[in-house]
Amino acid sequence: MRHVALLARLKPDDEEVARLADELSAILAYMGRLDELDTTDVPPTAHAVPMVNVWREDKSSASLGVEVVLANAPQSQNGFFRVPKVL
Amino acid sequence: MSTLKITPLVGLEIHVQLATRSKLFCNCTVEFGAKPNSRVCPVCLGMPGVLPVINKRALDLSIAVGLALNCRITRHSKWDRKSYYYPDLPKNYQISQYDLPLAHDGYFEIPSNGSMRRIRIRRAHIEEDAGKNIHDTPGCTLVDLNRAGTPLLEIVTEPDISSANEAHTFCTELQRLVTYLGVSEGSMQKGHMRFEPNINVIVEHSGVEYRTPIVEVKNLNSFRAVRSAIDYEISRQVAGWEADNDYVLGNRPNENRGWNDTRQVTEFQRPKEAAHDYRYFPDPDLVPVEIDDHWLQRIRSEVTEFPLARRGRFVAQYGLTDADADTIVSDRATADLFEAVLDTGAPVSIVSKQFVNIWLKIANARHTTMAQLGVDARRMGELASLVQVGTVSPTAANQIAERMPDTADTPEALANSMGLVQVQDIKAMEKWLDEVFAANERTVQDALTKPKKASGSIGFLRGQVMRVSGGKADPGLAGELIEERLKKMSE
Ligand SMILES: [Zn+2]
Numbered sequence: 001m002r003h004v005a006l007l008a009r010l011k012p013d014d015e016e017v018a019r020l021a022d023e024l025s026a027i028l029a030y031m032g033r034l035d036e037l038d039t040t041d042v043p044p045t046a047h048a049v050p051m052v053n054v055w056r057e058d059k060s061s062a063s064l065g066v067e068v069v070l071a072n073a074p075q076s077q078n079g080f081f082r083v084p085k086v087l
Numbered sequence: 088m089s090t091l092k093i094t095p096l097v098g099l100e101i102h103v104q105l106a107t108r109s110k111l112f113c114n115c116t117v118e119f120g121a122k123p124n125s126r127v128c129p130v131c132l133g134m135p136g137v138l139p140v141i142n143k144r145a146l147d148l149s150i151a152v153g154l155a156l157n158c159r160i161t162r163h164s165k166w167d168r169k170s171y172y173y174p175d176l177p178k179n180y181q182i183s184q185y186d187l188p189l190a191h192d193g194y195f196e197i198p199s200n201g202s203m204r205r206i207r208i209r210r211a212h213i214e215e216d217a218g219k220n221i222h223d224t225p226g227c228t229l230v231d232l233n234r235a236g237t238p239l240l241e242i243v244t245e246p247d248i249s250s251a252n253e254a255h256t257f258c259t260e261l262q263r264l265v266t267y268l269g270v271s272e273g274s275m276q277k278g279h280m281r282f283e284p285n286i287n288v289i290v291e292h293s294g295v296e297y298r299t300p301i302v303e304v305k306n307l308n309s310f311r312a313v314r315s316a317i318d319y320e321i322s323r324q325v326a327g328w329e330a331d332n333d334y335v336l337g338n339r340p341n342e343n344r345g346w347n348d349t350r351q352v353t354e355f356q357r358p359k360e361a362a363h364d365y366r367y368f369p370d371p372d373l374v375p376v377e378i379d380d381h382w383l384q385r386i387r388s389e390v391t392e393f394p395l396a397r398r399g400r401f402v403a404q405y406g407l408t409d410a411d412a413d414t415i416v417s418d419r420a421t422a423d424l425f426e427a428v429l430d431t432g433a434p435v436s437i438v439s440k441q442f443v444n445i446w447l448k449i450a451n452a453r454h455t456t457m458a459q460l461g462v463d464a465r466r467m468g469e470l471a472s473l474v475q476v477g478t479v480s481p482t483a484a485n486q487i488a489e490r491m492p493d494t495a496d497t498p499e500a501l502a503n504s505m506g507l508v509q510v511q512d513i514k515a516m517e518k519w520l521d522e523v524f525a526a527n528e529r530t531v532q533d534a535l536t537k538p539k540k541a542s543g544s545i546g547f548l549r550g551q552v553m554r555v556s557g558g559k560a561d562p563g564l565a566g567e568l569i570e571e572r573l574k575k576m577s578e
Binding site: 007009047048049051052053054055056057058059060061063064065066069070075077078079080081082083084085086 | 107108109114115116117122123124125126127128129131132140141142143144145146163165170172173174220221222224226227228229230231232364366369371373374375376377
């Protein structure tokens with residue numbers, strides 16, 4: 001649980017960890033029911049719709065423009081997004 | 088301590104930026120040096136409800152590289168999300184290919200110590216680049232998303248590389264290949280190629296082999312840094328094992344390290360994350376790619392011949408030296424032009440000399456390539472033929488060539504108008520010889536009295552005759568006349 005929290009960059013407190021661990025176990029147990037299915041003859045699939053090869057030609061078109069791009073940003077500076085220091 | 092036998096094991100992960108106009112999953116232009124965040128759309132921003140759509144050309148270019156690297160092309164591949172935690176990819180994941188890379192199990196042969204070495208390619212997959220985090224303002228990070236979503240091909244080798252030099256050669260040969268195929272501009276300045284070597288060493292001591300933990304050096308962006316970082320790591324790891332015999336794979340963690348170019352050392356960053364920590368899963372927004380024979384055949388026919396093979400053929404078929412073949416095959420347009428010139432019937436020995444000694448220099452001086460000089464194969468062929476039949480000297484050909492990009496005149500017309508048609512007239516030649524012999528008495532004496540120096544002296548005098556004649560003298564005739572005159576003088 002703590003490992004998953006670390007990977008998600010979340011900091012649950014001890015009480016939350018206990019509660020989430022229970023919930024997660026229940027969810028995993030529920031998903032575990034899928035193991036009961038016999039999938040020997042079912043080919044693996046990565047996608048829910050039977051479609052392949054949907055693409056676009058390599059053509060470019062106008063982007064949004066800096067002002068619109070930054071419109072929702074809590075902070076910006078000289079055309080850049082401004083975020084808390086990373087690293 | 089008895090002597091240690093050290094065997095470095097180096098694998099490379101190389102990101103190559105694909106030469107597409109637009110990004111991998113949206114229509115934004117890929118452009119170096121554009122105003123920050125001016126090439127950004129809702130897809131780049133990871134806005135809710137947007138749908139990425141793959142750029143067909145990125146697939147074509149990647150298949151071409153896969154074929155050139157003798158890989159097996161995955162007939163059915165898909166897209167996966169890789170968790171990502173930095174603000175330069177606002178989706179919080181990177182679209183990549185995890186378990187079904189576009190190409191896999193190939194090899195690339197590189198020259199090493201006079202023979203060819205085969206480096207196995209584990210895989211090559213397509214992924215999107217991140218934007219750029221800029222850390223030079225205190226207290227905050229500035230983010231430019233122009234680069235986010237740029238198509239990259241990540242090529243991963245097996246740890247078959249055994250020295251820093253070999254890694255350097257691999258990288259430069261790969262750059263040559265991708266620029267040759269037109270798959271990438273391969274510009275190091277623009278960051279089109281980025282390298283991450285994985286390095287460890289086998290230390291053999293008293294018949295026992297010890298393997299050091301694997302270090303991945305992140306994000307190198309020059310060939311020189313690749314070489315230096317690998318050399319540094321090999322010595323650091325050997326020293327690490329000597330100081331602590333428990334410094335071995337399994338007992339000590341694998342690490343990511345960064346290259347400090349100022350101090351010329353690698354620096355610890357963090358322990359290497361295992362693949363499951365990226366929590367890959369299939370991207371539900373993108374449908375799989377299926378590649379059939381017809382598609383592969385089309386790419387194969389577009390990619391006619393790979394550079395190493397062509398270089399070999401130029402040596403075998405045209406008798407070029409390795410060095411000349413190397414120069415001429417360095418890019419595809421030059422190699423194509425060379426063969427087009429030969430198709431006009433021009434003699435290969437003169438054409439190859441002119442390519443390396445004349446056209447390349449003119450192109451470099453004009454900051455362009457031979458193919459873009461504005462001189463077509465026909466006129467290049469004519470110039471070579473003029474030298475062959477003796478109408479102009481090789482020196483005069485040089486002068487004519489310099490003018491050719493700026494005019495549509497034939498080389499023959501230029502030779503006439505520039506007064507460079509070779510003079511075979513003995514009288515004129517004798518006059519030039521008089522002048523040269525008078526001005527270079529010392530060399531003439533050397534030629535007469537020092538047999539060891541004779542041929543050098545004659546060569547020098549012939550050069551002087553060419554010079555005073557303004558390139559019009561026939562060098563063969565000049566040489567004969569000089570030798571004749573020296574013989575008379577010594578009698
Ligand atoms: Zn976009």
